[in-house]
Amino acid sequence: MLDALTLDQMRTFVTVADSGSFRAAANKLYRVQSGVSVAIGNLEAQLGVLLFDRSGHRPVLTPEGKVLLSNARDILLRVDALRAKARGLGDGLELELPICVDTLFPIHEVGLAIAQVRATYPSVTFRVAVEPLGGPQLALKEKRCTLAIMVGEDFRDPRITFEALCSVAQVAVVAAEHPLARQGISHTSGVMEFADHLQIVLSDPSKVSEGRDFGVVSPQTCRVSTQDAKHGLILAGVGWGRLPLWLVKRDLDEGRLVRLSTNLLGRNGELESEVYLAHRLDEPLGPAARQFAEALFSLKTSNGPVPTT
Known part of the structure; x- marks a missing residue:
């Protein structure tokens, strides 16, 4: 019976699980609700397990359903990748x-x-x-x-x-006339040395990292929406922050910026990312x-x- 499983059944299963109801899944799939119910029922019969507990107001995944859902997602992802590769082999030049x-x-x-x-x-x-x-x-x-x-x-x-x-390196920097530059930050400098100074932080325009901060150590922050704004504010002496080394190398060479070489901000104030x-x-x-x-x-x-x- 497992040979009779269809991709449509698995897509229906995943859609019901993601949307939380047979009606919502039917709307997403542009099908009638009874058709979604039949597809799930047939899939359960072929697998020999109940995928959803239907005793409440909304269908709830059974323990077996939770286990099989990840397998269904993996199969659909692989099929989509196969189709995309096949289409790519026959596609013409992009406009x-x-x-x-x-x-x-x-x-x-x-x-x-x-x-x-x-x-x-x-x-x-x-x-x-x-x-x-x-x-x-x-x-x-x-x-x-x-x-x-x-x-x-x-x-x-x-x-x-x-x-x-x-790989790309980010370095912690501050304007040459900023108090932190004159303070003489060392490898062992900790959070307290930065607590009284504004950190310029790049904000995420998406909600992908909502509620998360990356590399923020100062309680005082100025959040900006672009790297150019961050660079400009740091150069103006407003505060300190991390910037990509390729962007600030000339500023460092010509003395407009200085590095904050504390291990608090990466080894010697440097963070390398892939x-x-x-x-x-x-x-x-x-x-x-x-x-x-x-x-x-x-x-x-x-x-x-x-x-x-």
Whole structure:
């Protein structure tokens, strides 16, 4: 009987579990409620277990249903990935390639990769968004981009595939005239040395990291929406914060900024994070997207990682 299982039954099962009722699932699937009930009943008969307890006002997953739900999700994800790969093999050239880039990644390197693609496919237009934290992940989930460049390990999703690209370093910095610069922060400096000074913090425009903070150690914060704003405020002496090393290297070399080399903020005030090129498992990559990925990896292989010293 297990050979008679269908993908439609499994999608119906997952949809009922996610929506909380047969009626809501029917609306999402554009089907009548009785059809959803029949599909679940047939699936239960074929599996030989009850998936939902129907004794209450709303169907509730049984212990067996909870176990099998994760298996159903995994099967559907693999099938979607297979279909996407097959479609990608037969798809023509994209008219547009939307990309979302984490604000910690140097945009000029994205430009170099785009230039290579444009040399081969001059008719393809590009749309590039630069967003911090959970922004690139959300853009992929909402299908606002085909490729995303994401930084760190905090925004994983089973529907998204990740391939390590390089590493990027963030360093804690402050303006040369700021009291913290004159205070002489050492490797052993702790939270108390920063408690009276404003920390400039980049906010997540999405709700992906709602309720979470990353690297915030000062009780006094100024939250900004862009990396440029954070950079500008730190340069102006308003406060201190972490910025990508590639962005502030010239400021450091020319003495406008100084590093805060405390181990409280990473080894010698430096935090290195992995950068990933990501895309949805269920969305095929066309020729331009594949060449962009190849160009970006080729750039990182020939140039090495984003400088950390």
